[in-house]
Amino acid sequence: MKSNRTQRECALEMLRDGSIIRLREFRAAGITAATISRMRENGDVLHLGRGLYQLHDAPLDANHSLAEIAKRTPRGVICLTSALMFHDLTDQVPRAIWLAIGRNDWSPTEDIVPLRVVRFTDELLKDDVETFMIEGVAVKVFGVAKTIADCFRHRRVVGQTVALEGLQETLRHRRATPAEIENAAARGGVSTIMRPYLEALTANG
Numbered sequence: 001m002k003s004n005r006t007q008r009e010c011a012l013e014m015l016r017d018g019s020i021i022r023l024r025e026f027r028a029a030g031i032t033a034a035t036i037s038r039m040r041e042n043g044d045v046l047h048l049g050r051g052l053y054q055l056h057d058a059p060l061d062a063n064h065s066l067a068e069i070a071k072r073t074p075r076g077v078i079c080l081t082s083a084l085m086f087h088d089l090t091d092q093v094p095r096a097i098w099l100a101i102g103r104n105d106w107s108p109t110e111d112i113v114p115l116r117v118v119r120f121t122d123e124l125l126k127d128d129v130e131t132f133m134i135e136g137v138a139v140k141v142f143g144v145a146k147t148i149a150d151c152f153r154h155r156r157v158v159g160q161t162v163a164l165e166g167l168q169e170t171l172r173h174r175r176a177t178p179a180e181i182e183n184a185a186a187r188g189g190v191s192t193i194m195r196p197y198l199e200a201l202t203a204n205g
Contacts, residue, residue, distance in 0.1 A: 007035040008044070015045065015055045019136035020071045023051040054135075065113045067137040069097055073108045076101050077129055077140040079118060080158050083147040089169040092162055100125055100142070100150075118154065127187060145176040145184040152190045164197065171201055178202050 011031050014021050026036055036053065039045045045053045048068055063086065066078055080098040084090040096114035101107065103119050128146035132139050142150065148170055151163035170176050176184075178198055185194040 007031045008039060011035060011039060012044065012055075015053065020048065020052060020054050020067055022071060023053070026053075063134050063139070065097060066139050066141075067134040068113060069099060069108070069115070070134070070137050070139040073099065073101065073105075075105055075125075076108070077120075077125060077142055079120075079142050079147065080116075080151055080154060081162055083142050084151065084162070084166045086141050087144050087147065087175065089144070089147075089166050089173075089175065090162060092165075098158075116157075118157075124188065128184065143176075143184075144170055145180040146188070148176070148181055149184040149188040149190055149194065152185070152194050153188050155193075167194075167197060168201060 007030070010029060011021075011026060014026065014029060014031075023033060023036060027033065036045065040047050040053070045055060048054055049072070052068060052071060066082070066086070069076065069078075077100045078086060078098065079100040081090065081092055081094040082098040085093065094116070096116045098116045098118060099108070100118050100120045102122055102125050105119075107117050108115060128143035129140050130143050132141060148163070148166050151158050151166050155163045167181070170181065171178070181194070181198060182191065185191045185198075
């Protein structure tokens with residue numbers, strides 16, 4: 001940080017470039033917690049949740065809450081109904097964001113937005129992950145085919161109707177091929193469960 005620039009100026013520049021900034025990132029840039037606290041009191045920044053800050057007038061994306069969660073939980077992946085909604089494959093609006101984390105990962109608290117945490121094996125957590133930039137934050141979301149397979153794998157919590165709707169919409173809009181869905185189902189261990197539905201929906205081509 002250049003000596004002729006104030007900590008406030010540096011903090012504002014970081015917020016303009018990155019949108020959502022963690023307190024630890026400010027500290028790494030030489031900006032003290034006291035400076036951020038004063039900026040918060042003066043209305044320079046908005047405190048989103050534990051250790052997260054953003055400019056008051058920052059343009060908000062429709063998926064703003066996903067960016068907040070991703071900033072707090074870099075290893076987490078948006079999954080199940082939340083991933084279906086992100087991919088425009090359901091009309092369901094989940095009351096909480098579905099987030100996949102590892103078996104031994106720290107479970108994030110809900111001081112920002114409501115969360116439903118699902119623990120995945122490391123292998124399944126790394127499978128078919130796509131990254132999208134939302135408000136300057138890298139947000140990881142499972143791909144379409146894997147999301148469908150996961151919904152069937154967790155159909156008792158998301159609902160069989162939601163899983164079927166996702167499969168129907170995916171095929172109708174050609175967001176994934178039957179082969180891609182079948183491969184994802186095999187990797188997720190739900191081939192036997194999904195095959196009858198997949199065959200019925202693709203029987204007429």
